[in-house]
Amino acid sequence: MIVRLGALAARWTAVVPVLSVVLLALTWGRDMPSGIVALVTVVLALAVLAAVHHAEVVAHRVGEPLGSLVLAVAVTIIEVALIVTLMADGGDKSATLARDTVFAAVMITCNGVVGVSLLAASLRHRVAVFNPEGTGAALATVATIATLSLVLPTFTTSKPGPEFSTSQLTFAAVASLTLYGLFVATQTVRHRSYFLPITRNGEVIDAEDDIDRPTTRTTRISLLMLALALIGVVGLAKGVSPTIESGVDAAGLPHAVVGVIIxxxxxxxxxxxxxxxxxxxxxxISLNLALGSAMASIGLTIPAVAVASLWLSGPLVLGLSATHMVLLALTVAVGTLTVVPGRATPLQGGVHLVLFAAYLVLAINP
Structure with a gap:
C-alpha cells in the first residue's frame, strides 16, 4: 500500500509541472472566463505542492545548506522575471511594484515563514533550536540590503519623491549583488557549518540519513520538474492577477494588496x-529558506529593476512609507532578539506572526 502511494505521488508530481506549463502557454495574454480561472487556480495549487516535493528531492540529494539555496534562488529568479514583466506592461501604475513586492517578500519570509516555523517546531519539540551564528549573519545581511535599497530612497534629495538617482540606484544594485554573493560564498563554502541543522546538544548534523537517497538521474528529473513547476506557479499567478486585481478594486482595497497576494x-x-x-x-533549514529568500528577493530584484529602468519610461519608486519603515525596524529588532539565544519558544514564533498579521492589516487598511 505504501509503495502504491509513493508511486502515485511520483506520478502526479511529474505530470502537474508539465500540465501547468501547457496551461500557461494556452492562457498567456488572454482574458479568461470564470471557469478557466477556477481551473488555473486548482493547477496553480497543485504546482505549488509539486514544487515543494521536487525541491525536497533535490535538497536530500545535494545536502544542506545547498538544498535550501536551490529553492530560494529558483523562486526568486522567476519572481524577478515576473516583476520586470509586470513593470513593462503596467506603465506608471507599476512605479511602486518592485518596492511593494520586495517588501511583501521580506515581511512574508522574515515574519510569516520564520514565525510559523518556530511555532511549529517549538510546539512539537518544546524548544526550537538553530545555529545563531549563521542565522545572525543572514539576518544582518537582509537588514543591510533592505535598508540600503528600501529605506534610503525616502531620505535622499537628488531626485524628488522616494526615488534614487541613477548613480545611487547603481550603487544600491552593486551593493546588493556584492552582499548576496558574499553571503552565498559564506553559506556554501567558507562557513558552511554555520548553516547546518544542529541537535539539542549543539552538535552539527552534517548529513541526513543516506537511506533512500535519490539517484543522480532522479535528482536531475526533479530539478527539471522544479523549474517547470516554478515557471507554472509564477506564470499562472500572473494570469490570475487581473481577476485578483478586479476583486481587490471591487472591494475598495489599496492596489498594493495585489502585490501582497501574488x-x-x-x-x-x-x-x-x-x-x-x-x-x-x-x-x-527553515530559517535558511526564510532569510535566504528575503535576501535573494532584494539582492536580485534591485539589480534587475535597475537594469530594466534603462528602457522603462515610468518612475521607479523604491522608498518605503513611514509605516512600513516602522514595521521593518521592528522586524529587525525582534529578529535579532530571536536569533541571539539560538533557541526559541512558542512565544517568539507568536511575536513574529503578530508582526506579519500587522503588516497584512495595514496593507488592507493603511
Whole structure:
C-alpha cells in the first residue's frame, strides 16, 4: 500500500509541472472566463505542492545548506522575471511594484515563514533550536540590503519623491549583488557549518540519513520538474492577477494588496518546505529558506529593476512609507532578539506572526 502511494505521488508530481506549463502557454495574454480561472487556480495549487516535493528531492540529494539555496534562488529568479514583466506592461501604475513586492517578500519570509516555523517546531519539540551564528549573519545581511535599497530612497534629495538617482540606484544594485554573493560564498563554502541543522546538544548534523537517497538521474528529473513547476506557479499567478486585481478594486482595497497576494502565492512553496523542515526539528533549514529568500528577493530584484529602468519610461519608486519603515525596524529588532539565544519558544514564533498579521492589516487598511 505504501509503495502504491509513493508511486502515485511520483506520478502526479511529474505530470502537474508539465500540465501547468501547457496551461500557461494556452492562457498567456488572454482574458479568461470564470471557469478557466477556477481551473488555473486548482493547477496553480497543485504546482505549488509539486514544487515543494521536487525541491525536497533535490535538497536530500545535494545536502544542506545547498538544498535550501536551490529553492530560494529558483523562486526568486522567476519572481524577478515576473516583476520586470509586470513593470513593462503596467506603465506608471507599476512605479511602486518592485518596492511593494520586495517588501511583501521580506515581511512574508522574515515574519510569516520564520514565525510559523518556530511555532511549529517549538510546539512539537518544546524548544526550537538553530545555529545563531549563521542565522545572525543572514539576518544582518537582509537588514543591510533592505535598508540600503528600501529605506534610503525616502531620505535622499537628488531626485524628488522616494526615488534614487541613477548613480545611487547603481550603487544600491552593486551593493546588493556584492552582499548576496558574499553571503552565498559564506553559506556554501567558507562557513558552511554555520548553516547546518544542529541537535539539542549543539552538535552539527552534517548529513541526513543516506537511506533512500535519490539517484543522480532522479535528482536531475526533479530539478527539471522544479523549474517547470516554478515557471507554472509564477506564470499562472500572473494570469490570475487581473481577476485578483478586479476583486481587490471591487472591494475598495489599496492596489498594493495585489502585490501582497501574488507574493503569497509565489512564496507558498518555500513556506510549505520550511514548515515541513520545522516539524522534523530541522529549524535551521527553515530559517535558511526564510532569510535566504528575503535576501535573494532584494539582492536580485534591485539589480534587475535597475537594469530594466534603462528602457522603462515610468518612475521607479523604491522608498518605503513611514509605516512600513516602522514595521521593518521592528522586524529587525525582534529578529535579532530571536536569533541571539539560538533557541526559541512558542512565544517568539507568536511575536513574529503578530508582526506579519500587522503588516497584512495595514496593507488592507493603511
Amino acid at each position: 507574493a503569497l502565492l509565489v512564496l507558498l512553496p518555500e513556506t510549505i518546505a520550511a514548515l515541513r523542515a520545522a516539524r522534523r526539528d530541522r529549524v535551521q
